[in-house]
Amino acid sequence: MRQSELFTKTTKNLPEGEESKNAQLLIKGGFINKSSAGVYTMLPLGLRVLEKVNAVIREEMNAIGGQELLMPTLIQKKYWEQSGRWDVDVIYRTGEGVKTEKDFQYGLGWTHEEVITAIAKHFISSYKDLPKAAYQIQTKFRAEARPQAGILRGREFLMKDLYSFHTDRADLDDYYQKAIGAYKKIFGRLGLQALVTEASGGAFTKEYTHEFQVLNPAGEDTIHYCETCGFSQNQEVYKPEAHVNCDGEVKSGRAIEVGNVFKLGTKFSEAFELRYTDASGAKQPVVMGSYGIGPTRVMGTIVEVYNDAKGILWPEAVAPFRVHLVMLGESPEVRAEADKIHAELSGLVGESEVLYDERNASAGEKLNDADLLGIPMRLVVSEKTLAAGKIEVKKRSDPKAELMTFAEVKKMFK
Amino acid sequence: MRQSELFTKTTKNLPEGEESKNAQLLIKGGFINKSSAGVYTMLPLGLRVLEKVNAVIREEMNAIGGQELLMPTLIQKKYWEQSGRWDVDVIYRTGEGVKTEKDFQYGLGWTHEEVITAIAKHFISSYKDLPKAAYQIQTKFRAEARPQAGILRGREFLMKDLYSFHTDRADLDDYYQKAIGAYKKIFGRLGLQALVTEASGGAFTKEYTHEFQVLNPAGEDTIHYCETCGFSQNQEVYKPEAHVNCDGEVKSGRAIEVGNVFKLGTKFSEAFELRYTDASGAKQPVVMGSYGIGPTRVMGTIVEVYNDAKGILWPEAVAPFRVHLVMLGESPEVRAEADKIHAELSGLVGESEVLYDERNASAGEKLNDADLLGIPMRLVVSEKTLAAGKIEVKKRSDPKAELMTFAEVKKMFK
Numbered sequence: 001m002r003q004s005e006l007f008t009k010t011t012k013n014l015p016e017g018e019e020s021k022n023a024q025l026l027i028k029g030g031f032i033n034k035s036s037a038g039v040y041t042m043l044p045l046g047l048r049v050l051e052k053v054n055a056v057i058r059e060e061m062n063a064i065g066g067q068e069l070l071m072p073t074l075i076q077k078k079y080w081e082q083s084g085r086w087d088v089d090v091i092y093r094t095g096e097g098v099k100t101e102k103d104f105q106y107g108l109g110w111t112h113e114e115v116i117t118a119i120a121k122h123f124i125s126s127y128k129d130l131p132k133a134a135y136q137i138q139t140k141f142r143a144e145a146r147p148q149a150g151i152l153r154g155r156e157f158l159m160k161d162l163y164s165f166h167t168d169r170a171d172l173d174d175y176y177q178k179a180i181g182a183y184k185k186i187f188g189r190l191g192l193q194a195l196v197t198e199a200s201g202g203a204f205t206k207e208y209t210h211e212f213q214v215l216n217p218a219g220e221d222t223i224h225y226c227e228t229c230g231f232s233q234n235q236e237v238y239k240p241e242a243h244v245n246c247d248g249e250v251k252s253g254r255a256i257e258v259g260n261v262f263k264l265g266t267k268f269s270e271a272f273e274l275r276y277t278d279a280s281g282a283k284q285p286v287v288m289g290s291y292g293i294g295p296t297r298v299m300g301t302i303v304e305v306y307n308d309a310k311g312i313l314w315p316e317a318v319a320p321f322r323v324h325l326v327m328l329g330e331s332p333e334v335r336a337e338a339d340k341i342h343a344e345l346s347g348l349v350g351e352s353e354v355l356y357d358e359r360n361a362s363a364g365e366k367l368n369d370a371d372l373l374g375i376p377m378r379l380v381v382s383e384k385t386l387a388a389g390k391i392e393v394k395k396r397s398d399p400k401a402e403l404m405t406f407a408e409v410k411k412m413f414k
Numbered sequence: 415m416r417q418s419e420l421f422t423k424t425t426k427n428l429p430e431g432e433e434s435k436n437a438q439l440l441i442k443g444g445f446i447n448k449s450s451a452g453v454y455t456m457l458p459l460g461l462r463v464l465e466k467v468n469a470v471i472r473e474e475m476n477a478i479g480g481q482e483l484l485m486p487t488l489i490q491k492k493y494w495e496q497s498g499r500w501d502v503d504v505i506y507r508t509g510e511g512v513k514t515e516k517d518f519q520y521g522l523g524w525t526h527e528e529v530i531t532a533i534a535k536h537f538i539s540s541y542k543d544l545p546k547a548a549y550q551i552q553t554k555f556r557a558e559a560r561p562q563a564g565i566l567r568g569r570e571f572l573m574k575d576l577y578s579f580h581t582d583r584a585d586l587d588d589y590y591q592k593a594i595g596a597y598k599k600i601f602g603r604l605g606l607q608a609l610v611t612e613a614s615g616g617a618f619t620k621e622y623t624h625e626f627q628v629l630n631p632a633g634e635d636t637i638h639y640c641e642t643c644g645f646s647q648n649q650e651v652y653k654p655e656a657h658v659n660c661d662g663e664v665k666s667g668r669a670i671e672v673g674n675v676f677k678l679g680t681k682f683s684e685a686f687e688l689r690y691t692d693a694s695g696a697k698q699p700v701v702m703g704s705y706g707i708g709p710t711r712v713m714g715t716i717v718e719v720y721n722d723a724k725g726i727l728w729p730e731a732v733a734p735f736r737v738h739l740v741m742l743g744e745s746p747e748v749r750a751e752a753d754k755i756h757a758e759l760s761g762l763v764g765e766s767e768v769l770y771d772e773r774n775a776s777a778g779e780k781l782n783d784a785d786l787l788g789i790p791m792r793l794v795v796s797e798k799t800l801a802a803g804k805i806e807v808k809k810r811s812d813p814k815a816e817l818m819t820f821a822e823v824k825k826m827f828k
Binding site: 073 | 529
């Protein structure tokens with residue numbers, strides 16, 4: 001992609017009151033645009049990052065037998081009433097021809113246990129139909145009172161929600177561990193160190209549930225964790241005496257919740273009468289689990305973790321492009337050499353993975369933009385590199401650049 | 415994918431009042447689930463089809479310089495008021511803590527001219543920034559009074575909306591023709607014969623706009639068209655004297671509108687003060703176009719066009735799987751042979767492109783399901799084919815099956 005043709009530009013202007021670091025950096029780089037409080041557009045650069053996050057999540061969900069579907073946003077009142085969640089604060093209500101709140105017909109989907117359970121009734125009737133797992137990656141809506149965390153907590157955000165269905169508790173417990181394994185792989189691939197943290201089950205269960213927490217000052221949660229034994233608890237359930245059989249120190253810190261796993265048990269299957277016939281012919285409620293990851297929040301977390309004074313440092317797995325090729329100077333020779341390298345690089349890593357800055361702009365502007373955009377590998381072609389018969393190569397995470405031959409550069413992408 | 419592991423099953427049960435053929439066939443096959451009037455879940459099979467439709471659209475949009483982004487659903491009242499569209503009938507309104515209609519803060523996105531124009535103000539200021547084009551594939555919402563056409567016209571549906579930005583009318587006119595060319599390619603690849611049909615510009619323009627109409631009794635529009643010269647007009651603008659310089663017969667028929675292209679001109683750029691500085695330093699309003707395709711409606715149209723008494727006949731480009739491998743009979747020999755063929759086919763076309771029916775079910779049930787699901791190529795392995803050392807091959811669109819060696823079958827996928 002040629003940078004002169006990009007739909008967006010970097011900017012120094014921030015919308016009023018935008019105080020979160022992730023949103024500031026993403027807006028400056030032209031990754032997102034703020035539409036209103038807690039509501040953002042994913043601009044082409046941002047959508048590229050988000051789709052790479054989604055691709056990693058999809059692979060690991062498919063690997064544990066999840067089948068992707070897409071449920072609706074307009075969820076009828078009767079679904080929410082059946083589970084007792086029509087009156088929650090976070091639900092946006094709407095309908096056709098609404099004059100007063102009595103006329104509302106739908107709640108916008110902020111979670112989909114109700115809908116998936118109603119759907120599963122069509123396809124699960126026998127123990128032979130179990131286990132099953134289905135997930136979606138979908139825009140969700142929550143009426144947050146004062147969203148101030150950029151894309152870490154929006155009123156509109158992307159969510160991956162997986163739901164699993166089992167004959168019994170033991171099978172759910174097995175799958176729950178599989179899901180935890182998949183989540184560890186996902187966050188590892190995305191460059192995030194997520195601590196598996198015990199938390200309260202809220203209205204769902206008296207057992208602990210598990211959150212995946214990334215230590216970071218931008219987090220809204222406080223966790224207590226031990227680096228020696230892996231102990232980690234959310235503040236809401238933490239009691240010092242819970243940390244046993246280990247001499248390690250329990251530290252405390254702010255953390256961002258990037259995922260969670262829940263044993264729903266039979267709460268929703270009982271509310272929606274989702275039952276199966278067991279081998280003896282008796283009717284049993286299906287045992288369920290639910291497993292969430294917020295891709296937009298994950299993207300915001302990556303920005304909160306990977307940045308410096310100059311901009312973002314994208315991990316390779318989610319970078320909007322693999323390589324940023326920057327042409328400095330406008331002599332025909334430099335342009336011809338940069339064009340040639342662009343063509344060869346495109347052949348090597350795919351044209352859509354190379355951002356080629358061939359704009360007529362100053363060296364300072366172009367290099368500052370490159371730091372702000374945060375593509376992991378920067379290649380510079382200039383009069384100086386041309387004279388040396390080399391290319392300047394700099395990793396975004398390294399302070400220093402080095403000169404390499406193009407043959408050496410190409411080896412890095414093989 | 416093993417059919418026994420599929421999240422869904424075929425069914426004979428239809429929801430009450432579901433009269434559209436596309437929804438009936440898609441529900442029977444387990445492609446979609448009806449959540450409420452005009453609101454459907456895309457089940458795993460349906461989502462596979464929809465994503466193939468989307469992939470074709472994305473390729474052709476990228477080919478004409480469209481850059482993908484993702485705009486919000488929650489669109490603040492002030493945006494709609496700025497263009498005079500807050501009070502349209504089709505808008506769903508919502509907000510935080512709404513008690514009466516005065517409290518509404520957002521309209522759910524049913525089109526995005528307002529939002530994209532506001533975004534473009536950040537990135538377009540000079541003639542050097544033009545032309546530009548951006549699109550999204552996004553769930554949209556319209557408060558349809560009585561949705562009865564299945565996924566042809568839902569209250570919640572997927573939309574591809576492309577917006578283009580130009581210095582002047584001539585550049586818009588050029589791009590408009592390019593977009594028409596891209597649309598022809600898209601519908602051609604999807605197996606739909608779409609007539610480029612002149613229609614009213616409504617509130618936007620006194621010129622004609624163009625609709626892409628597929629002749630079908632399920633259509634809500636009436637068009638008048640000539641097969642000799644390509645003349646086609648929507649009933650709303652048709653005058654017999656418009657068909658000139660051609661002796662061909664003008665026929666009339668019902669048609670489904672699968673896409674449309676609009677010259678917006680400066681309506682939105684003036685409302686949102688989207689201006690650029692021309693080469694002489696003068697401020698000019700940006701000239702805009704918008705271009706829509708509804709992927710869910712396209713999917714419904716394909717079903718309306720490609721079906722018979724037994725079920726759907728998916729065109730190859732959008733089929734949920736390329737091959738349906740059906741094992742009939744349960745002897746260890748048949749299963750071993752079918753497993754072997756499944757493994758080899760998966761290596762050839764990708765495991766995700768083979769649906770393998772290895773269920774313990776009757777031949778009648780399995781063959782009926784295969785017809786209903788409509789995968790273009792069916793391979794049967796049975797005692798009979800085993801004895802012949804061959805495989806039974808049947809195209810969904812052919813009445814007859816034939817026996818072929820596996821070597822011959824494999825050649826078809828090369």
